[in-house]
Amino acid sequence: xxxxxxxxxxxxxxxxxxxxxxxxxxxxxxxxxxxxxxxxxxxxxxxxxxxxxxxxxxxxxxxxxxxxxxxxxxxxxxxxxxxxxxxxxxxxxxxxxxxxxxxxxxxxxxxxxxxxxxxxxxxxxxxxxxxxxxxxxxxxxxxxxxxxxxxxxxxxxxxxxxxxxxxxxxxxxxxxxxxxxxxxxxxxxxxxxxxxxxxxxxxxxxxxxxxxxxxxxxxxxxxxxxxxxxxxxxxxxxxxxxxxxxxxxxxxxxxxxxxxxxxxxxxxxxxxxxxxxxxxxxxxxxxxxxxxxxxxxxxxxxxxxxxxxxxxxxxxxxxxxxxxxxxxxxxxxxxxxxxxxxxxx
Numbered sequence: 001x002x003x004x005x006x007x008x009x010x011x012x013x014x015x016x017x018x019x020x021x022x023x024x025x026x027x028x029x030x031x032x033x034x035x036x037x038x039x040x041x042x043x044x045x046x047x048x049x050x051x052x053x054x055x056x057x058x059x060x061x062x063x064x065x066x067x068x069x070x071x072x073x074x075x076x077x078x079x080x081x082x083x084x085x086x087x088x089x090x091x092x093x094x095x096x097x098x099x100x101x102x103x104x105x106x107x108x109x110x111x112x113x114x115x116x117x118x119x120x121x122x123x124x125x126x127x128x129x130x131x132x133x134x135x136x137x138x139x140x141x142x143x144x145x146x147x148x149x150x151x152x153x154x155x156x157x158x159x160x161x162x163x164x165x166x167x168x169x170x171x172x173x174x175x176x177x178x179x180x181x182x183x184x185x186x187x188x189x190x191x192x193x194x195x196x197x198x199x200x201x202x203x204x205x206x207x208x209x210x211x212x213x214x215x216x217x218x219x220x221x222x223x224x225x226x227x228x229x230x231x232x233x234x235x236x237x238x239x240x241x242x243x244x245x246x247x248x249x250x251x252x253x254x255x256x257x258x259x260x261x262x263x264x265x266x267x268x269x270x271x272x273x274x275x276x277x278x279x280x281x282x283x284x285x286x287x288x289x290x291x292x293x294x295x296x297x298x299x300x301x302x303x304x305x306x307x308x309x310x311x312x313x314x315x316x317x318x319x320x321x322x323x324x325x326x327x328x329x330x331x332x333x334x335x336x337x338x339x340x341x342x343x344x345x
Contacts, residue, residue, distance in 0.1 A: 001041065004061070005086055006054040006069075009076035009114075019327040020074045021045060023118060025054060027072055029321030030122045030339075032058075035068045035130040048086070055081070067092045067134055068125075071157075073118035094134070094157040096213045097185070101152050105177055109146075111251045115294070116149045118325075119337055120157075123247045123292030126317055126339045132246070137224065141245040143233045143281055148174040150249055151226055158213060160225040162245065164236050168205075171230035175207050178226065187211050188218035196229070196239065203238060204231025233277055236284060243286040254296040254333050271300040274308050282312045288344035294337040297326065305338055314340035 006028070008020050025043055032040030042057035061069070069078055070091040079086035102113045120140065124133045132138060138159045142150040145163030147170045154161035165171060175193060182189045189211035196203045209226040212218025229239045252270045274293075285291060291314065295305060306316045317339045326336040 001057055002060055003081040004056045004058060004089075005046070005048060005079045005081050006056060006072075006075060007077040007079070008052065008054070009074045020114070021052060021054065023115075023325060023327060024072060024074045026321055026324030027074075027118055027122060028054070028056065028069075029324065031068060031072070031125060033319065033321055034125040035133060036065055039065070061089075063092075064131075064134065066090070070094075071117075071121060071133075073114045073121055096158045097156055101156055101181060102149070104181070105147060105149075105152075105173075107147060107173075111146075111149050111294075113149065113153070115335075116153050116251070119251070119292050119294055120150065120153050120247070120249050122322070122325075122337070123249050123290050123339055126290040126292070126341060127246060128288030128341065128344050138246040139244065141240070141248045141281075141284060142250050143236055143248065143277065143284075144250045144252065145174075145228065146170050146251075148178065148228065150251075151228065152178075155224065155226060158224060160227075162225070162227045162240065164229045164231055164233050164239070166230070166232050168230055171205065171207070171228065174228060178207075178209065182209070182211055187213075188215050196231070198238070203235065204229050206230070206239070234280055237280050240284055242283050244284050246286060246289050248281055248285050248289070248291040250293055252293055252295045254299070254329075254335075270295055271304055271308070274305065278308055278312050282314065282342060285342050287342055290339060290341045292337060292339045294335055296329075296332075297334045297336050298332065302336060302338065306340075309338070309340040314342055316340045 008024055028040065028043055032038065039059040040056055044055050046053050046055040066078065066089055069075065070093040078089045078091065080089055124138060140154040140159050140161050142163040145151055145165050148163065151161040151163050179191050189209060191209045193205055193207050196206050207228040210223040212223055231239065252274065281291065309316050322339055326334060329335050
């Protein structure tokens with residue numbers, strides 16, 4: 001049976017780099033049981049020429065399988081092992097743009113770009129149609145999108161990106177960044193920020209962007225979307241229709257103050273917020289779609305979060321592959337992720 005060696009990409013984040021191999025092992029495990037249809041049989045750490053690799057035993061990989069592996073969050077190169085030699089396999093990632101879309105923004109509290117990509121990846125292949133990840137533009141929703149790291153990663157893949165966040169400063173910062181980036185890249189686009197009112201009530205502001213990956217695609221009417229609403233996440237249903245999104249992905253607050261305008265005061269418990277928000281979010285995900293959430297385990301354990309998801313009719317993915325993502329961010333944050341699928345009708 002063929003063997004493959006995966007070289008891990010170096011990370012600019014020292015702490016994340018320390019756990020990148022572990023995270024990649026779990027990510028490949030999820031890919032193996034979803035988009036790769038169980039064709040990965042063994043996966044282990046190894047060293048080749050003094051350099052650490054992941055070694056994988058698998059059935060012969062098709063071009064589509066290699067395309068899937070090309071999008072792993074920390075992959076640098078993939079080789080077929082032939083005795084003591086390594087044969088490089090050509091990558092065909094989904095990436096549509098240069099990496100500066102993800103890396104230009106620098107600010108305190110920004111989620112590591114590699115982790116954002118990982119969270120989006122494992123959620124996207126956990127739907128009832130995992131190969132859609134490679135074959136069509138998914139509709140991605142981040143209900144607490146901040147300054148748009150998830151929106152940018154979705155756009156990088158050529159997906160349609162939607163978000164909500166209550167922080168007006170984050171909304172303004174993202175609006176300025178993405179408009180400037182589109183202009184600097186000379187991408188054909190439209191962009192407008194409009195107030196959203198209903199029955200004379202101001203619900204929020206909305207940034208609506210349509211852009212083309214190329215001029216030719218834009219002229220042909222193939223336009224990608226970024227739609228960011230500055231409003232309370234508990235009111236997301238007032239901006240987006242039921243069953244609108246293929247996947248919902250968000251990095252939940254880690255215990256600093258956050259909340260909803262419907263609360264009497266800001267809460268330091270993400271679980272309290274999720275108890276109110278998940279019933280709203282579930283309505284927005286299509287049947288068969290998936291939700292992926294990351295959180296700080298110091299402020300809520302996995303069983304409690306899984307209970308909230310199950311209470312809202314979701315199928316929590318709890319195989320071994322999905323249980324290997326726990327890792328340290330800093331002294332106050334040990335991050336994990338959880339994925340759940342909305343049952344198909």
